[in-house]
Amino acid sequence: MIAETVCSAVSAAGLGIAAVSAYRKRFLTAARLAAYSLVPVGLVLTGVVGWAADTAFSLKAWVGFGVLGAAWLIFLGTRAVERRRGGTRKERKAAKADRREAVAPTASAPSLGEGARPAAARPAAKPKAAAPAEDFSDxxxxxxKHGI
Structure with a gap:
């Protein structure tokens, strides 16, 4: 009796948090929270604790399996939508930062001269005789750059 009460309270709290998340327009998070919060009720209704005591054929157990199945389907649905959108919010943020960096990583290198380019972007150095005009390239x- 006490286990059912605790599981029901946990599920109610989880559904309340899911409702708050949905109110904040975070529908995937809300759906996932709702799926997780239905699990304790499903476990109570399946009678996991008293499985050996003739609960395999009770209507309550099959309703519990239905609730667990609904929670699993909601969870899988949110995962599918998340994959279709392109990953989690952190992954999208990291990809966006990578795209910003890759637009023009050496855009200011010509104005700064040869010394400002990264070592990977430099071509293989050919040994040359030091010419006096080379000193004034910078x-x-x-x-x-300043138009002079």
């Missing part, structure tokens, strides 16, 4: 790049 200065020329700065002057070109």
């Amino acid at each position: 200065i020329e790049a700065i002057l070109k």
